[in-house]
Amino acid sequence: MIVWQGPITTDNSGVNPAVVCDPASGTDFVIGITNVTCTAVDGFGNVNNCSFYVDVMDNEDPVLESCPANLTTNTDPGQPTAMIEWQGPIATDNSGFNPTVMCDPASGTDFLIGKINVTCTALDGFGNVNKCSFYVDVKDIEDPVLVSCPANQTTNTDPGQPTTMVVWQLPIATDNSGLNATVMCDPASGTDFVIGKINVTCTALDGFGNVNNCSFYVDVKDNEDPVLESCPANQTTNTDPGQPSAMIVWQLPIATDNSGLNATVMCDPASGTDFVMGKTNTMKILRWCPALQIK
Structure with missing residues (x-):
């Protein structure tokens, strides 16, 4: 609403003429330049006028409402990104015109893994700006x-x-x-x-x-055979007195194995056996001690 004083009029008749301004003082002026004409008319129909303008400036920022909340989401399957969409924000303006609202990045953008700030800007027709912001946090929870x-x-x-x-x-x-x-x-x-x-x-x-x-x-x-060392030499002996046999005793051979485990050594016939007359072959048998195998 704009109010002004004047203008002041005088007239040669000695009677002050009436003055009317259009638009009148006290009027609500819309945004922009409006010409005002003030007219003086004396009692004899003589007229004079003057004019000026009223320039109403809009320096008020738009109002942003319903700015999106912060968003946390996961990547799309098999992708390093997630496409994010949101509604809003809503902008109103004292001018009565709908401001333009733009977000950067825009809704519908593929967001990379991590936290990215989004700024939404409302711009009215007179260059006034307001902003709000939120973040989009894209998580990667997908296994390699x-x-x-x-x-x-x-x-x-x-x-x-x-x-x-x-x-x-x-x-x-x-x-x-x-x-x-x-x-x-x-x-x-x-x-x-x-x-x-x-x-x-x-x-x-x-x-x-x-x-x-x-x-x-x-x-x-382990497919490697044990190694036998100090195998007893061949032995020739006589029967024990009055017997058809002789008891023969020897030291068992020494066995080592690549496994590092103890190998069992057995002779057949065994040391200490009564051997009958004649030549008897003795076989040496080796095997791992099962209790010591590593599993």
Whole structure:
């Protein structure tokens, strides 16, 4: 509402003419420039006028309501992004015209993993601006994918050793994030594996703590014969007095094995047996002591 004083009129008749302004003082003027004409008319129909303008400026920012709340979501399956859509915000303006509202990034954008700020701006027709903001936090909770996991392996010990070194190609890991996942195996490739079946677990870890694993086994066989040392020499002896036989005693051979375990040594016939007259072959039998095998 605009109020003004004047204008003041005088007239040669000595009577002050009436003055009317259009629009009148006290009128509500809309935004923009409005011309006002004030007219003086004396009692004899003589007229004069003057004019001015009223320029109403809009310096009031728009009002933003219903700004979206912060959003936390997961990546789309198999993707390093998530498409995010939202409603609002709503903008009103004292001018009565709907302001333009734009968000950066816009609703419907594919957001990368991480936290990204979104700023929404309302702009009215007179250059006045208001803003609100929120964030979009895209989480990666998708496990890496492991391919080419090694097959189960069966092998023999290295010559003279209780172990064998086993080497394999690491599994290949891919991740929806597009980043390389770390792959580790336990035990690691190149480890010396002892006799027996051992499970190997390979684990892929992405940069966001997501894990996947695969497993296989390494079965190390001992197919190497024990080694016999100090085998008794051939023996020639006489029968015991008055007997058709002679009791023969000897020291058992010494046996070593690549496994590092004790080997059982038995002779057939055994030391201390009564041997009858004639030549008898003695066989040495070796075997591992089962109680000491490593599983």
